[in-house]
Amino acid sequence: MRRLAQIRLQHNLRQSLKYLMLVFNDFFILALIFLFGALMYWYAQSMKTIPQGLWFYRPLVAALLWLPLLTGNLVTLLQEADLQFLLPQDEQMNLYLSPLVKYSMALPTLLIVLLAGILFPFATIKAGLAPVSYWEFAVAIWLGKILQLKITQQNLYFGRKISLVLVNLALLIVLCLAIMQPILIWLLLVLLVAGIVAMYLFLERKTLFDWRYAVALEEKRKNRVYTAFSMFTDVKEKQVTIKRRKYLDFLLPRSLERENPNRFLYRRSLLRNPENLNLLVRMTAFAILISWLVQNWAWALGLSCLVIFLTAYQLLPMADEFDDNIMYRVAPILRQNRGHDLIVALRLPMLLQWLLISASWLLLLPFNIQLLEAIGLLICFSGLIVQLYLPYKIKKRKI
């Protein structure tokens, strides 16, 4: 079983590296360096001006160092087929999970070290923690992560499952209290070590592995990772869970009279496929956020136009969404017109996007006549995208 875990780890590492290379491309690395540099510069400048020894500094340090505990869930790499093929291996599962628990510690360890290094000046100078106590506290955080993973591991067996939300909240409270006194940090260290030893002994006695729960948990974890990757690149392994969202049904035409199969499908995909709806919501929220940040109608107009263009551009691949469905091919549905039908289905979402951005401008930006003109120009731009740009792209791509 250990060999199987190692083979799966190697495969997972290759897979992750493939996507990490795509995400962290040259431009992204450059942007990250600039952003990190700017953040560190701001931090260094702030250190000169912020007052010393305020009461909430230590709990703040504890809360910030607690954040890495929310990353790096237990990687089990279990697959649905394991329900069939590994079912009699319950007693071997601790052996299987052992290298995976170590692997799961890699990212949180890296983040704890990085964050602890960054916070070191603030914690020791402004919050007044002794350097030794501070690093002991960082070790306590690291032990907290081990304990959290061990609890997750025990949850994989039948029996009472311990809520990780409660565990994390308890850890946050305990950490915020312990950081106030060095003796409490020591006490926390002892408690955490005792907790980890107890979990090891407890796991030795566990024999009945909860396969369905474990496989479902791993699927959710994988999907979260793929969702993160998919924000930057295409991820074919990502599973999409359709949501009914009945409360959005009012956006669908009531009568079938002016509907055709393609439009019927696209409209529902826009509302229920999280890929499409999330894109619309994310882009609209982004336009509102940057408009609020720039506080200038001209900049807000320019940047929102860019967002509208990017939204339409990214929704265009929807045209091929149903091509792989055998029933779509078998039914008498005219595929040749699907590009045009997609444009018709996109009219309402694009109009709603304009409406939401415009409403946010009226609330968030200084009100003047230019702002009203900008709202008018934005709807014209949106109309141009829908009436000219999208048909041009559809013709060019022969959709």
Next chain:
Amino acid sequence: MSKFIKRKTGNMVLKIEHLTGGYTGVPVIRNINLEIKPGEALGLIGLNGAGKSTTIKHLLGLLRPQKGTIRLNGVELTKQPTEFKQEVAYIPETPVLYPELTLAEHLELTMLAYQLIPQTAWERAEKLLKLFRLDDKLDWLPIHFSKGMKQKVMIVTAFLADTSLLVIDEPFTGLDPLAVANLIDLIKQAIADDKMVLMTTHVLADAEQAISNYAVLNNGTIEVIGSLDEIRAHYGLKPSDAFDKLYQVLNQEQHHA
């Protein structure tokens, strides 16, 4: 134009002539000739890999024939695919639903695609939904259906389409006995209504309740067409022999080929 008017104008028959085809340049099926008239049903039987699914994929326009033609009511599939598909409904072996659509919306999409009049189509749909105990699940998404329920949705939408040809691929897998009996009744009714049915199956005991004629596909060619007794006689079997024996003979033939 209403589809009912269209049906009367054509030559009411499914005609597959000299069909040769497959997934690559190498043909999987060779020189298939079949004819089904209104009120007739034909079972397509054979071992796994004999070419049943390939024949069906050609008939549905999912594969392009290397040679030969497929005509339905005088309409040739490769020349007028949309008109052809208007008259074909399909029940696949593995149910394929749209994850974004509720059961009710699957029915509405069928009405749109097959140009059905919603009011009359809904009346028919309600009867079908009741028959398969789906009438209280209209707002469900496919994610909430079991495999058997999904298969029932496929059956309901196919019969709702009210086409002149029904193509049914291994329909009994995953269905409860009550649903199997209902499906057999629907197939019988479709035949009585002068529709054409082409069905592949291995469950001959169920199939023969509705279908009396069978074509045996072996190694990509049709070896014999006839009743099950005629097929038994063709392979030198007694009328009392179980269907398993037929498959054993086909298996031996495949090995000798």
